[in-house]
Amino acid sequence: MNKNVCNGTIFSHKTKMVLSFINGNTNPLTIVNFINKKFGNILIYINPFRKGRFSLSKFSLTNSLGIDLGTANTLVFLRNKGVIVNEPTVVAINNETGDIVAVGNEARNMIGRTPGSITVVRPMQDGVIADYDTTAVMMKYYLQQARKKRSGIFSTKPSVVVCVPSGITKVEERAVVDATKVAGAKEAFPIPEPFAAALGADLPVWEPTGSMVVDIGGGTTEVAVISLGGIVTSNSINEAGNKMDRAISHYIRQTYNLMIGERTAEQIKVEIGSAKPTTEGKQMDIRGRNLLTGLPETITITEEEITKALQEVIEKITESVKTTLEKTPPELSADVMDRGIVLTGGGAMLNQIDKVISEETDVPVFVTENPLESVAVGTGKSLEYIQHFRNNPNVASRANID
Numbered sequence: 001m002n003k004n005v006c007n008g009t010i011f012s013h014k015t016k017m018v019l020s021f022i023n024g025n026t027n028p029l030t031i032v033n034f035i036n037k038k039f040g041n042i043l044i045y046i047n048p049f050r051k052g053r054f055s056l057s058k059f060s061l062t063n064s065l066g067i068d069l070g071t072a073n074t075l076v077f078l079r080n081k082g083v084i085v086n087e088p089t090v091v092a093i094n095n096e097t098g099d100i101v102a103v104g105n106e107a108r109n110m111i112g113r114t115p116g117s118i119t120v121v122r123p124m125q126d127g128v129i130a131d132y133d134t135t136a137v138m139m140k141y142y143l144q145q146a147r148k149k150r151s152g153i154f155s156t157k158p159s160v161v162v163c164v165p166s167g168i169t170k171v172e173e174r175a176v177v178d179a180t181k182v183a184g185a186k187e188a189f190p191i192p193e194p195f196a197a198a199l200g201a202d203l204p205v206w207e208p209t210g211s212m213v214v215d216i217g218g219g220t221t222e223v224a225v226i227s228l229g230g231i232v233t234s235n236s237i238n239e240a241g242n243k244m245d246r247a248i249s250h251y252i253r254q255t256y257n258l259m260i261g262e263r264t265a266e267q268i269k270v271e272i273g274s275a276k277p278t279t280e281g282k283q284m285d286i287r288g289r290n291l292l293t294g295l296p297e298t299i300t301i302t303e304e305e306i307t308k309a310l311q312e313v314i315e316k317i318t319e320s321v322k323t324t325l326e327k328t329p330p331e332l333s334a335d336v337m338d339r340g341i342v343l344t345g346g347g348a349m350l351n352q353i354d355k356v357i358s359e360e361t362d363v364p365v366f367v368t369e370n371p372l373e374s375v376a377v378g379t380g381k382s383l384e385y386i387q388h389f390r391n392n393p394n395v396a397s398r399a400n401i402d
Contacts, residue, residue: 064159064386065146065185066379068196069139069176071124072218072241072346074104075373076146077380083373084149085142089218091134092120100134103141112261126238127165127193127220128172132179139183157186161379161386164190165220167236191382192231193217193375194224197344200378201368205229210332211339214321214357215375216347218242221317223324225332229385233327239316241347244269251309253291256299260288272303275314275353314353318360325361340364344374 066077069089076085087104094101095117102110111120123134143158160180164173173190180188194213195205203211206229215222218241224234245265252258252265260268264286272282282303290297321341325333341363343354348371358365368374 064161064383065143066196066376066381066383067139067142067160067162067180068376068379069124069135069162069164070217070375071122071127071220073372074138074142075376076142077376078146078149079380079383081149082380083376085145086373086376087142087145089124089138090120090122091138092118093134095119100137100141103138104145108263111263125219127217127236128168129175129179132175136179136182139179143184157184159386160185160188161382162188162190163193163196163375163379165236166192166194166222166224166231166234167220189386191379192222192224192234193220194222194234195226195231196375196378196382197222198224198226198342198378199381200374200376201342201344203342209339210328210335212324212328212336212341212363214317214341214343214345214348216240216317216343216345216350216353217375218346221320221345221347223320225324225328225336227332227335232329232332233324235320235324235327237316237320239313239320240345241266241269243313244273244310244347244350247309247313248273248306251305252286252288252299252301255305257291258286258288258297258299259291260286264288268301268306269310269350272301272306273310274303274307274351275310275356277304277307278352310350314356317347317353318357321357321361325363337363340366343367344371346372 092102123131197215
């Protein structure tokens with residue numbers, strides 16, 4: 001490497017020393033790639049908007065995590081290992097003592113099968129914390145799971161990047177930050193969910209070109225147009241996977257007088273759900289409790305019925321996409337027309353939803369390769385730009401931790 005470019009002394013990251021660089025004529029990303037190749041596990045801060053000085057941050061990538069704290073699922077990303085925790089955002093609580101009985105997959109398996117002394121709750125509702133104490137305990141559990149699944153042990157508390165909806169308030173964002181610290185994080189940095197989704201989908205978020213992402217999660221659908229490392233225009237609505245499940249349950253109850261559980265509704269959505277009618281003619285047998293007789297009953301439902309049940313939710317999602325496009329500057333709209341819209345999140349896996357959005361907007365729509373993990377992967381990639389998020393807060397003010 002050119003000595004005129006690198007002006008500083010290289011120290012071992014194990015001794016927590018800092019390396020400073022002065023930007024010459026060489027592309028900073030070239031230097032970053034070189035350093036990461038030689039001295040992996042070190043984070044280099046680059047301000048993509050400012051030529052000049054850039055430096056090695058005190059933020060060690062070996063001791064940092066990215067967390068997608070979703071309404072339906074929570075994923076934890078560790079650099080060089082990928083997603084190491086992927087469990088439902090569900091907690092089982094003992095009503096008599098208030099103790100946590102189970103978290104994650106174990107708690108989800110209890111849904112609809114618990115005695116009166118145990119309640120299964122989802123501490124996240126519509127993308128924000130509904131139960132602070134339970135969320136903190138749950139996140140502590142996931143951080144412990146992350147420690148077990150990585151080689152070695154966190155020598156210190158990890159620094160965490162955690163996703164929040166783009167429409168979140170300062171109070172709601174602060175609750176996420178505080179809960180993450182209570183769970184055992186040294187420091188926590190919230191980043192907008194659609195930005196993380198775009199990073200995870202490998203969109204050129206740092207370039208002067210428009211990229212549009214639609215993240216259909218469990219509690220919220222996040223729509224955003226991103227350019228030059230920031231969100232230009234966005235929209236966040238509480239119409240997503242959970243609303244689809246409730247719509248299916250409501251339809252079956254109204255049509256067949258049959259009550260089904262939360263997990264059954266989700267299974268129906270996954271197996272025969274579709275955003276528009278198809279010629280496949282899928283059918284599915286489901287079991288539930290007849291509301292008239294009170295006895296168990298089995299019925300057969302079709303794909304066409306579920307498409308009808310989901311129609312209202314799908315219409316609201318497509319309307320949100322259209323609204324965001326209407327607010328997008330003309331130059332960026334042209335970029336979106338050329339590059340298309342990228343769908344991420346579990347809801348992007350619904351059959352035909354990409355075609356419905358494309359038909360409604362006249363814009364090409366693509367589903368990213370791994371929609372379930374896009375946001376989590378994006379949080380992991382954002383670790384490399386942690387200083388950018390320190391200096392460019394989403395909505396709330398952060399303490400100066402440099």
